[in-house]
């Protein structure tokens with residue numbers, strides 16, 4: 001299958017197919033649905049990293065680069081860029097495999113910040129031990 005020269009990096013955290021119910025009035029996929037996939041996927045990585053409940057505290061630098069079409073396979077790739085005391089910074093990229101011709105295209109990127117919380121919703125420290133291997137060696 002044909003790909004761009006750029007390739008996905010990081011961990012595949014969620015993969016699904018864009019469905020007709022997720023379209024906007026133009027017939028392309030609604031940006032809010034894509035953001036929710038990114039939030040779900042990076043949240044999985046954040047929870048795995050912190051080994052705790054996490055909440056999204058910020059989303060920054062969202063760029064919608066190309067439209068997503070019904071039938072495209074949508075894959076979110078994420079990596080842990082930074083671990084603070086209680087927070088984690090996780091860039092996310094969405095790549096699609098086009099339904100029509102199989103091309104691989106980067107469509108969206110953004111940076112999500114999560115905070116590890118206890119059962120009362122209060123921030124707790126992220127244990128750094130054992131998480132080093134989750135940090136992407138390929139951050140550019």
Ligand SMILES: CC(C)(COP(=O)(O)OP(=O)(O)OC[C@H]1O[C@@H](n2cnc3c(N)ncnc32)[C@H](O)[C@@H]1OP(=O)(O)O)[C@@H](O)C(=O)NCCC(=O)NCCS
Nearest residue numbers: 055056057058083084085086087088113115117121122123
């Ligand atoms: C996330 C939350 C628990 C943080 O509580 P808080 O009392 O503000 O906690 P703090 O001020 O100690 O900040 C905790 C961490 O978040 C970071 N942080 C807070 N706001 C941030 C922002 N806007 N962007 C990036 N990081 C932020 C802080 O720098 C700190 O990081 P560190 O411990 O690694 O240094 C609280 O704001 C909250 O519950 N927000 C709602 C979350 C939510 O419902 N998300 C889903 C929305 S649909």
